[in-house]
Amino acid sequence: MKKFVYLICIIVLATLPCAAQKSYIITGHISGLKEGLIVQLVEKSHGNQKPFNAATVRDGKFVFKGSQKDPRGVLLLIKDSYGSYSFILNNSKIVMTGKAVSTKVEGKDSYHFEIFTKGSSLTDQYLKKVSVRNELNQMYDAKSKKYTNVWDRYYSARNKKDTVLLKQIEQSEEYKAANQAEANFFKTVEQKYSQVVRDNKDSWWGPFLMVDLWNYFDESAKPFYNQLSTVAKNSYYGKMVQKELFPTDYTGKQVPQFKLKDNDGKLVSLAELCKGKKYVIFDFWASWCHPCRMEIPNFKKLYTAYADKGLQIISISIDKDESAWKKAVAEEKMAWPSYLDRSEVASLYNVRAIPAIYLIDAQCKLVSDKLRGESLANKLAELFK
Structure with missing residues (x-):
C-alpha cells in the first residue's frame, strides 16, 4: 500500500506544470577580464x-541577478570601453x-x-537568425581592403583642397569601381536583411x-515595418x-530646446x-560619417x-571619441x-541617421528637416531673397 501511494505521488509530481522562472541569473567566467x-x-x-x-569582476567571475518580464536584446559590455557581446535576456539561468x-x-x-552562452535557448535562436551578418562582414572587409588606397587618396586630396x-x-576607373562596389554591397545587405525580417x-x-x-531607419525601412503582422507591430x-x-513632425512648430557644453564647460x-x-541650421554629424x-x-x-545676412550654423557631433571629433574639426x-x-x-531629437540637418527660423520653429545639398541651398536662396 505504501509503495502504491509513493508511486501516485511520483506521477502527480511529474504531471504538475513547471513553474515559470520569475528571475534571471547570469554567471560569467570570461578570461581576460x-x-x-x-x-x-x-x-x-x-x-x-x-x-x-552592472556587476563587478571578482576572482575571474561576475554575476547578474534581476527580473525581465519579456525577452530583450541586450549588450554585455565593459564600462568606459569599446566592444560588446549581444544576447537575448529572459528569466532563466544563463552561464557564459x-x-x-x-x-x-x-x-x-x-x-x-x-x-x-548556455541556458538561453532564445540566444541560440538569435545567433542563427543573424548569422547572415558574418557573411556580410566578410564581404565588407574584402571590399574595404580592395579599395582602401583609392579612398585614402580621395580623402587626402579633399582635405588638402586639391581640386x-x-x-x-x-x-x-578605380574610383568608379569603388563606388559601384559600395552600391552593390548595400544592395546585398538590403536583400539579405529583408529576407530575415520576412x-x-x-x-x-x-x-x-x-x-x-539596421543601424538606423529611414524611408526605405517602412515597407519592412508594413509587412509585419499585427501581433509583431503591437x-x-x-x-x-x-x-x-x-516621429513627431515639428514643421511649423517650435523645436525642443536644448543646451550644449563648450570646451570650457559653459x-x-x-x-x-x-x-x-x-x-x-543645426547639423548632427560625426568624424567617421x-x-x-x-x-x-x-x-x-x-x-x-548668408552669414552676414543672418544665417547661423551649429555643428553637433555624436562622436564617442572626443579626440576623433577634435581632429575632424581641425x-x-x-x-x-x-x-x-x-x-x-541627438536622443532628444530622435536622431537615427546622420547627417541630420534641421533648418529653423528666429522663433526656433522648424522650417524643414528634410533638406540637404542643393535642396537646402535653394531653400535658403528663397528665404534670403
Whole structure:
C-alpha cells in the first residue's frame, strides 16, 4: 500500500506544470577580464541607452541577478570601453564562458569577446537568425581592403583642397569601381536583411531584428515595418520601430530646446545661439560619417553667402571619441560653432541617421528637416531673397 501511494505521488509530481522562472541569473567566467572591472548590461536600441544592471569582476567571475518580464536584446559590455557581446535576456539561468581580448583604440580599451552562452535557448535562436551578418562582414572587409588606397587618396586630396587631383581621382576607373562596389554591397545587405525580417514577420522577432540589423531607419525601412503582422507591430519592439519610423513632425512648430557644453564647460542654449539670427541650421554629424563630411563643403558655401545676412550654423557631433571629433574639426576648419553632444541632444531629437540637418527660423520653429545639398541651398536662396 505504501509503495502504491509513493508511486501516485511520483506521477502527480511529474504531471504538475513547471513553474515559470520569475528571475534571471547570469554567471560569467570570461578570461581576460581584470579584477574589479565593471561589466554592464545595456538594452539594444538605436538610442543611447543607459545600463540597467552592472556587476563587478571578482576572482575571474561576475554575476547578474534581476527580473525581465519579456525577452530583450541586450549588450554585455565593459564600462568606459569599446566592444560588446549581444544576447537575448529572459528569466532563466544563463552561464557564459569564453574569453575577452583587449586592445587599445585611441587610448581606450576595446574588447573582442568570444563567448559561449548556455541556458538561453532564445540566444541560440538569435545567433542563427543573424548569422547572415558574418557573411556580410566578410564581404565588407574584402571590399574595404580592395579599395582602401583609392579612398585614402580621395580623402587626402579633399582635405588638402586639391581640386585638380580630386577631379582626376573621381574620373578614374578605380574610383568608379569603388563606388559601384559600395552600391552593390548595400544592395546585398538590403536583400539579405529583408529576407530575415520576412521570415520572422509574425512575432516580436521581426521588429527586434529590424532594430538589431539596421543601424538606423529611414524611408526605405517602412515597407519592412508594413509587412509585419499585427501581433509583431503591437509587441515591445514593434512599438519601438513604429515610434522611430513615424516621429513627431515639428514643421511649423517650435523645436525642443536644448543646451550644449563648450570646451570650457559653459552651457550654451539653443535660444542663445539663435539670438539675432534669421535662420539657423543645426547639423548632427560625426568624424567617421562619410556623407556628413561630404556635406561640410556645402555648409561652407552657405555660410559664406548668408552669414552676414543672418544665417547661423551649429555643428553637433555624436562622436564617442572626443579626440576623433577634435581632429575632424581641425581638418574641416569650420567657421561656425561646433560642439560635441555631451547632453544627448541627438536622443532628444530622435536622431537615427546622420547627417541630420534641421533648418529653423528666429522663433526656433522648424522650417524643414528634410533638406540637404542643393535642396537646402535653394531653400535658403528663397528665404534670403
